[in-house]
Amino acid sequence: MIKVQNLVKSFPKRDGSFFHAVDDISFEAQDGEIVCLLGVNGAGKTTAMRVLSTVLKASSGSAEVQGWDINKSPQKVRENLGFLSGDTGLYNRLRASEFIRYFGRLYSLDEALISQRINEMADLLDMHEFLDKKIDFLSTGMKQKVSIVRSIIHDPPVMIFDEPTGGLDILTARNIVSFIRSCKERGKCVLFSTHIMREAERLADRIVMIHRGKLLAEGSLEELRDSTSEHDLDDIFIHYVNQTAMESEVLAHEF
Numbered sequence: 296m297i298k299v300q301n302l303v304k305s306f307p308k309r310d311g312s313f314f315h316a317v318d319d320i321s322f323e324a325q326d327g328e329i330v331c332l333l334g335v336n337g338a339g340k341t342t343a344m345r346v347l348s349t350v351l352k353a354s355s356g357s358a359e360v361q362g363w364d365i366n367k368s369p370q371k372v373r374e375n376l377g378f379l380s381g382d383t384g385l386y387n388r389l390r391a392s393e394f395i396r397y398f399g400r401l402y403s404l405d406e407a408l409i410s411q412r413i414n415e416m417a418d419l420l421d422m423h424e425f426l427d428k429k430i431d432f433l434s435t436g437m438k439q440k441v442s443i444v445r446s447i448i449h450d451p452p453v454m455i456f457d458e459p460t461g462g463l464d465i466l467t468a469r470n471i472v473s474f475i476r477s478c479k480e481r482g483k484c485v486l487f488s489t490h491i492m493r494e495a496e497r498l499a500d501r502i503v504m505i506h507r508g509k510l511l512a513e514g515s516l517e518e519l520r521d522s523t524s525e526h527d528l529d530d531i532f533i534h535y536v537n538q539t540a541m542e543s544e545v546l547a548h549e550f
Contacts, residue, residue: 318509340457340458377453457488506535
């Protein structure tokens, strides 16, 4: 599972002040559950996920992955999660299978297990025809599949997907969505981010809405509908954005 408490990630500005990309957010994601971080571009979704994956260090607050603290036990956190980002780097001179095998070795997997995992994931994602091709000659969709297998070669219990379908054609995006669902079916904890409302509606057991680094609301789609009397997720999101703006305006007048 993932447990986030009062997480903050700030970056210094030229004038000496700080920009809070992630501003005091808290939420949880359980095993066998798909949780969506939903927000517009620049809301802080990617920063939050990079902190959870230990790519960035939190400014304050805490988070745990499978009980391991991201600050105290970053190596254990990395062993227990797979992190897929749209800008994951690939080594173009390697063949797809060579690239995946390289990362399997980094996780200290033996060669037989690496071969087994590559074969299993190639079956699942229909990759056999291009495993022996150099990455430089693969399509965007093929490269995304290679990135997925690289991220999960060690079969982690927690999966983090940052805008996983961004820039993909409809067939490849459909495969990625099916894969996310299969992770849930296998009991994994899944956290994914998106700004696409329809994607969140179709996939998420629970939705965590963030805007300008802050938590707007969280709950199942039905719970969010009940609390706002709105049906479409985009209307629900706008409702909470407007509500937060009004509350901020009231506080500003009070002080």
